[in-house]
Amino acid sequence: MSHTAHIRSHRKPRRSATTSIAVRAGVAGGVLSMAAAGASASAFAAESTTQTIELPTLSADLGSQVAESADAMQQAAANYQLQAERDAAAASAAKQAKADLAEAKKAEAKKKAEEARRAAAEEAASRSSARATLSASAGASVSTSSSTATGSAAAVIAFVKAQIGDAYVSGGTGPSSWDCSGLVQTAFKQVGIDLPRVSQDQSTAGTQVSLSNLQPGDILYWGSAGSAYHVAVYVGDGMFVGAQNPSTGVAEKPLSYDPPTGAVRVL
Known part of the structure; x- marks a missing residue:
């Protein structure tokens, strides 16, 4: 047996007449399909270019509303x-x-x-x-009697003279600072006479006496009786002692220094 008897031949097999016809028919069909697709696309493109797009327009009501909103x-x-x-x-x-x-x-x-x-x-x-x-x-x-004070009047006068040189302080009642009514009240307290605290009341505490008939120990006042603003003690010989003001303190002065308005007697 020959060795080449079993080797297959490499030659292409011949197409049969039927196969060739089928191939030709397939190619022709594909060409026709492509032609039809192209024609369809061309027709669509032509139709698309001629289509009109309509935009919405403003109605009269909408325009009026916009104008009203702006206003x-x-x-x-x-x-x-x-x-x-x-x-x-x-x-x-x-x-x-x-x-x-x-x-x-x-x-x-x-x-x-x-x-x-x-x-x-x-x-x-x-x-x-x-x-x-x-x-x-x-x-x-004004009497300038030089009669010597005796008894209670002498005690009152001795007390007020002992305070000469003390300071004047509003509301002061001693022992080293006084106001005018505080000095008079404390002086008469030495002899058991309890006088009111303020000048207004002290000016009506006793019997009203004339300035021409003064006696040592009488209370002098300045202003009207019942509304006096200052008091002092008459010590005789035309002199009085009182807590005058912050600049003089307790001092002895002549009646002419500051003539009083009136006087009362309680002794």
Whole structure:
């Protein structure tokens, strides 16, 4: 047996007539399909280019609403501006009113201070005039008795003279500082007489006596009886002792130094 008898041949097999016809038919069908697809695409493209797109248009109602909304926004802005201007005006008016009030208060305080100064000056002038008048007639109307005090009057006089040189302090009742009524009250307490605390009451505590008939130990007062503003003790010989003021303290002075208005006697 030959060795080549079993090797297959490498030659291509021949196509049969039926196979060739089928191939040709398939190729022709594919070409026709592609041609049809191209024609369909061309027709679609042509139709697409001629289509009209319609955009929505504003209706009359919608346009009116837009206009009204714009007007409302403009009116709101105008209202806001007007309110801001009103607020600024109100703040400015309040500030001005506050300044005016402060200025008015300042002017009123200045006016009251001026009135008080004028009243004080008039009062001082009135007192000075009264003192001058009383001083001019002091020699004739005030007794300058030099009789020696005895008994309770002597004790009162000794006490007030012992305090000469002490300080004057408003409300003071001793032992080293006094006001006028505190000194008089404490002096008479030495002899068992309990006087009221203030000048007004001390000026009506005893029997009213004339300044031309004074005796040692009488209480002198300045101002009206019942509304006196100062008191002292008459010690004889035209002299009195009293807690005068912060600058002099307790001092002995002549009646002409500050002529009294009246006197009361309690001894």
